[in-house]
Amino acid sequence: QVQLQESGPGLVKPSETLSLTCIVSGGSITSYYWSWIRQPPGKGLEWIAYIFYSGITNYNPSLRSRVTISVDTSKKQFSLKLRSVTAADTAVYYCARMMGGTGSSYWFDPWGQGTLVTVSS
Amino acid sequence: QSVLTQPPSVSGAPGQRVTISCTGSSSNIGAGYDVHWYQQLPDTAPKLLIYDNTNRPSGVPDRFSGSKSGTSASLAITGLQAEDEADYYCQSHDSILSGYVFGTGTKVTVL
Numbered sequence: 001q002v003q004l005q006e007s008g009p010g011l012v013k014p015s016e017t018l019s020l021t022c023i024v025s026g027g028s029i030t031s032y033y034w035s036w037i038r039q040p041p042g043k044g045l046e047w048i049a050y051i052f053y054s055g056i057t058n059y060n061p062s063l064r065s066r067v068t069i070s071v072d073t074s075k076k077q078f079s080l081k082l083r084s085v086t087a088a089d090t091a092v093y094y095c096a097r098m099m100g101g102t103g104s105s106y107w108f109d110p111w112g113q114g115t116l117v118t119v120s121s
Numbered sequence: 122q123s124v125l126t127q128p129p130s131v132s133g134a135p136g137q138r139v140t141i142s143c144t145g146s147s148s149n150i151g152a153g154y155d156v157h158w159y160q161q162l163p164d165t166a167p168k169l170l171i172y173d174n175t176n177r178p179s180g181v182p183d184r185f186s187g188s189k190s191g192t193s194a195s196l197a198i199t200g201l202q203a204e205d206e207a208d209y210y211c212q213s214h215d216s217i218l219s220g221y222v223f224g225t226g227t228k229v230t231v232l
Contacts, residue, residue: 035221044123045159045167045210047221060220094166100173105155105214106221109169109178 002027004095004112011118012089018082018117022095029053029076033098035108036069036080038091046091050098051078085119092116124149125211125224132230133201141227143194143211149222151192154214158187158196161208170209171196198229206231 008020022034036048049059049069059067063082071078082089092114100106126144133139143156150156156174159167169178171187174194184205186197194213198205211224 044226045212045223047223050221058220061218100155105173107155107157107169107172107212108159108167109172111166111168114166 002097002110004097004110006093006095006112006115008093008115008117010116011120012085013121014086014119015084018080018085018089018093018119020080020093020095020115020117021077022079022112024076024078024097029071029073029078033106034071034078035096035098037094037096037108037111039094039114040088040091048080048082048093087119090117090119123225124215124218124222125213127209127211127224127227129225130228130230132232134232135201135203137201138197138199139201139229140198141196141209141211141229143196143224145192145194145213147192148217149192149213149215150189150194152216154216156187156189156194157212158185159210159212160205161210163207167210201229201231203231205229 003025005023012018030053033050035050051057051069051071066083068081094114096108096111098106131139158171160170161167174189175187184200209227215222
């Protein structure tokens with residue numbers, strides 16, 4: 001079955017750019033939407049962005065100005081860049097596949113194990 | 122930024138039934154968008170529990186059930202077990218945000 005694995009630095013300095021990659025294994029990256037979701041320590045879940053394998057994207061309005069999501073189908077991976085980070089961006093970052101039959105009722109399954117990114121000098 | 126409201130916590134004795142509400146608005150659940158539920162065990166990634174309001178993925182016990190009505194949805198756990206102690210989140214789509222939203226999360230405690 002499909003498995004997702006996040007990778008990237010665990011520590012980023014304030015004002016710098018957070019960069020993460022999610023590698024897809026055990027299945028195809030094509031024909032699906034893929035998302036990034038984050039969870040600050042002890043808090044709830046926040047959807048960040050999604051990308052279709054063709055490159056169509058959508059972003060959470062609260063993060064849109066600082067986020068870029070991209071996909072590399074040849075490497076079966078998609079990536080997240082979050083610019084000008086602050087301590088408020090400290091969180092566990094998850095990648096997930098989106099499933100569903102219509103454009104508005106997608107759910108997230110499966111999820112990667114998550115990677116903690118701490119913003120600190 | 123959560124636009125879906127859940128009770129912070131619910132608890133029950135083993136074998137009891139508990140329900141978790143997820144209250145939205147006319148721009149998400151009330152607009153007809155489906156609701157999905159996730160279980161997050163301590164220090165693990167969320168796991169899909171219910172999709173499209175009422176459907177259970179393969180492997181999810183039938184003790185878990187979902188429903189939706191109006192601007193709200195609910196998750197019920199019958200025959201509560203110690204292993205059900207976890208955080209639960211609802212999720213839907215919001216037309217104003219033009220994106221996906223999660224509930225505030227509910228911690229289930231088995232007494």
